[in-house]
Amino acid sequence: MVNYKLTEKCINLLKSRGVELRDIADCVMFLQSKYVPNLSIEECEAAVRSVLEKNEVQNAILTGIAVDIMAEEGKLPYEELQSMLCNDEPLYGLDEVVAYGICNLYGSIALTNFGYIDKEKIGIISKLNNHEGPQVNTFLDDIVGAIAASAASKIAHGGKRIDVDL
Amino acid sequence: MVNYKLTEKCINLLKSRGVELRDIADCVMFLQSKYVPNLSIEECEAAVRSVLEKNEVQNAILTGIAVDIMAEEGKLPYEELQSMLCNDEPLYGLDEVVAYGICNLYGSIALTNFGYIDKEKIGIISKLNNHEGPQVNTFLDDIVGAIAASAASKIAHGGKRIDVDL
Amino acid sequence: MVNYKLTEKCINLLKSRGVELRDIADCVMFLQSKYVPNLSIEECEAAVRSVLEKNEVQNAILTGIAVDIMAEEGKLPYEELQSMLCNDEPLYGLDEVVAYGICNLYGSIALTNFGYIDKEKIGIISKLNNHEGPQVNTFLDDIVGAIAASAASKIAHGGKRIDVDL
Amino acid sequence: MVNYKLTEKCINLLKSRGVELRDIADCVMFLQSKYVPNLSIEECEAAVRSVLEKNEVQNAILTGIAVDIMAEEGKLPYEELQSMLCNDEPLYGLDEVVAYGICNLYGSIALTNFGYIDKEKIGIISKLNNHEGPQVNTFLDDIVGAIAASAASKIAHGGKRIDVDL
Numbered sequence: 001m002v003n004y005k006l007t008e009k010c011i012n013l014l015k016s017r018g019v020e021l022r023d024i025a026d027c028v029m030f031l032q033s034k035y036v037p038n039l040s041i042e043e044c045e046a047a048v049r050s051v052l053e054k055n056e057v058q059n060a061i062l063t064g065i066a067v068d069i070m071a072e073e074g075k076l077p078y079e080e081l082q083s084m085l086c087n088d089e090p091l092y093g094l095d096e097v098v099a100y101g102i103c104n105l106y107g108s109i110a111l112t113n114f115g116y117i118d119k120e121k122i123g124i125i126s127k128l129n130n131h132e133g134p135q136v137n138t139f140l141d142d143i144v145g146a147i148a149a150s151a152a153s154k155i156a157h158g159g160k161r162i163d164v165d166l
Numbered sequence: 167m168v169n170y171k172l173t174e175k176c177i178n179l180l181k182s183r184g185v186e187l188r189d190i191a192d193c194v195m196f197l198q199s200k201y202v203p204n205l206s207i208e209e210c211e212a213a214v215r216s217v218l219e220k221n222e223v224q225n226a227i228l229t230g231i232a233v234d235i236m237a238e239e240g241k242l243p244y245e246e247l248q249s250m251l252c253n254d255e256p257l258y259g260l261d262e263v264v265a266y267g268i269c270n271l272y273g274s275i276a277l278t279n280f281g282y283i284d285k286e287k288i289g290i291i292s293k294l295n296n297h298e299g300p301q302v303n304t305f306l307d308d309i310v311g312a313i314a315a316s317a318a319s320k321i322a323h324g325g326k327r328i329d330v331d332l
Numbered sequence: 333m334v335n336y337k338l339t340e341k342c343i344n345l346l347k348s349r350g351v352e353l354r355d356i357a358d359c360v361m362f363l364q365s366k367y368v369p370n371l372s373i374e375e376c377e378a379a380v381r382s383v384l385e386k387n388e389v390q391n392a393i394l395t396g397i398a399v400d401i402m403a404e405e406g407k408l409p410y411e412e413l414q415s416m417l418c419n420d421e422p423l424y425g426l427d428e429v430v431a432y433g434i435c436n437l438y439g440s441i442a443l444t445n446f447g448y449i450d451k452e453k454i455g456i457i458s459k460l461n462n463h464e465g466p467q468v469n470t471f472l473d474d475i476v477g478a479i480a481a482s483a484a485s486k487i488a489h490g491g492k493r494i495d496v497d498l
Numbered sequence: 499m500v501n502y503k504l505t506e507k508c509i510n511l512l513k514s515r516g517v518e519l520r521d522i523a524d525c526v527m528f529l530q531s532k533y534v535p536n537l538s539i540e541e542c543e544a545a546v547r548s549v550l551e552k553n554e555v556q557n558a559i560l561t562g563i564a565v566d567i568m569a570e571e572g573k574l575p576y577e578e579l580q581s582m583l584c585n586d587e588p589l590y591g592l593d594e595v596v597a598y599g600i601c602n603l604y605g606s607i608a609l610t611n612f613g614y615i616d617k618e619k620i621g622i623i624s625k626l627n628n629h630e631g632p633q634v635n636t637f638l639d640d641i642v643g644a645i646a647a648s649a650a651s652k653i654a655h656g657g658k659r660i661d662v663d664l
Contacts, residue, residue: 096606115613281447
């Protein structure tokens with residue numbers, strides 16, 4: 001059952017951290033346009049929105065951003081964790097674990113898309129990852145990448161007309 | 167896009183290996199009835215059917231049963247593989263990897279449900295696992311467990327009314 | 333490269349939340365004793381310790397306990413998250429995602445073990461899950477289960493003498 | 499316990515399908531050289547070899563190549579499966595599921611590395627993927643990518659000296 005109130009809360013939360021639905025839709029377009037001719041940015045944004053309606057995605061957003069904020073306010077109880085999160089330490093890894101928790105819901109295409117966008121760091125993901133200003137985005141950049149990768153996978157599976165003549 | 171022809175093929179394939187939709191629905195009931203009062207066997211069967219409509223689930227069924235059949239006909243090219251599959255060798259592990267590929271699509275509840283049913287081996291899963299007769303079920307028993315665990319997770323998420331008053 | 337200082341920190345952190353290495357070793361014994369005759373509690377504890385030496389496990393412990401503490405001190409920025417964590421809401425799911433991040437490192441046996449122990453809730457896991465007193469253990473109980481399940485998998489793989497005569 | 503006999507069998511099996519250890523080591527070098535200055539091809543090959551010593555990796559190799567061979571010999575029992583495997587159908591997905599079963603053992607870095615190399619398709623992976631000649635490599639190209647991604651992750655974690663002064 002979709003919790004629309006929580007969906008809106010997550011969209012606003014992303015916005016407050018500098019991420020618009022359209023920014024994520026741009027990443028989806030980057031990932032999927034070569035496979036789906038005539039893919040529109042509106043279709044990409046609709047796919048992003050449907051990913052954001054999932055319970056597990058909402059919980060990842062709430063928790064990931066909460067930890068990012070705790071880190072940027074210096075409120076985490078352990079210095080080692082504080083330091084790993086503020087430096088987006090490459091071997092930290094739990095941010096990717098949370099991202100895979102999202103991608104897994106959309107199958108193996110979502111996972112390979114995530115690995116690709118995580119290395120290529122295009123658009124909003126690059127901006128989040130640049131660490132300009134005091135905002136900590138250690139979880140957020142991976143969560144945004146996972147949402148984009150999942151929406152791309154949704155489009156890939158949805159557009160497939162394999163039922164015609166198998 | 168749901169490939170209904172392939173869904174039917176998979177249902178018939180499961181039947182030909184001794185697994186009815188109702189058998190899987192019974193496992194769902196076992197997993198979920200304590201959390202959902204008044205859960206009917208028809209709802210469980212409908213959830214099973216919807217899991218079977220997923221592309222990735224269909225591919226797991228086709229491939230897993232194909233490998234089981236190759237093993238039981240002695241047609242696998244490597245003796246080590248042949249022997250591991252015919253004995254359902256506990257450390258083989260790839261059958262569980264395929265099962266997780268299904269469960270992951272339904273979130274973390276599906277994964278814990280699978281782990282539980284895989285140890286408890288109730289109903290049809292116990293029957294498949296008993297290795298009576300020449301039929302090899304190394305992949306099939308895990309795939310059936312994963313379908314049941316996924317359907318149970320679908321019911322758990324669907325019945326949740328968290329949108330009322332958050 | 334093992335970070336022994338961080339390993340000790342994690343062991344002390346677990347202790348401060350009421351979890352001794354021996355408690356986790358007891359869970360390993362429960363999971364593995366039926367498969368490995370003469371398994372000693374010392375072997376179980378050694379396996380637990382080796383799991384705790386892994387980077388990704390240490391990061392999961394630091395982060396999971398930090399979030400539990402934030403929740404119990406009412407410091408999380410979002411009321412919905414605060415409430416889900418304080419109630420160990422069954423559909424939250426991110427605690428299990430973190431647990432799978434640990435189990436995955438030890439293969440499919442670790443994952444099925446986790447699903448089983450998460451349902452059976454024996455020993456320390458039951459104690460953590462009982463929510464007596466003000467301590468929030470939403471992440472901790474799953475992390476402890478994952479460490480036990482992983483140590484059990486390590487023993488299962490290690491004791492196997494498949495190299496003799498294949 | 500490492501099964502050295504089976505390790506050698508897998509190395510020979512890869513060779514018989516056109517994949518040398520050095521080819522996989524080249525992929526590791528591509529993935530890791532920017533992060534580890536002075537990384538030698540011998541270190542990469544040693545990391546590849548250690549990945550190949552894992553039970554779950556050996557089982558993935560044996561099974562994946564067996565299915566590829568069945569497909570190329572037209573021996574699979576279902577036409578739909580036969581056709582998906584011979585065409586390396588993009589939505590098939592089970593080959594990636596098997597690849598993730600390998601990568602998961604090496605943590606989140608392995609998974610992102612895999613996603614990246616799977617899209618970039620460099621060296622041997624590109625060659626396997628080109629489908630020249632009658633050899634079917636649907637599982638093999640992903641398994642090789644997963645082994646390379648895992649070896650790269652092993653090097654990334656191993657070279658980290660975080661124990662000095664935390």
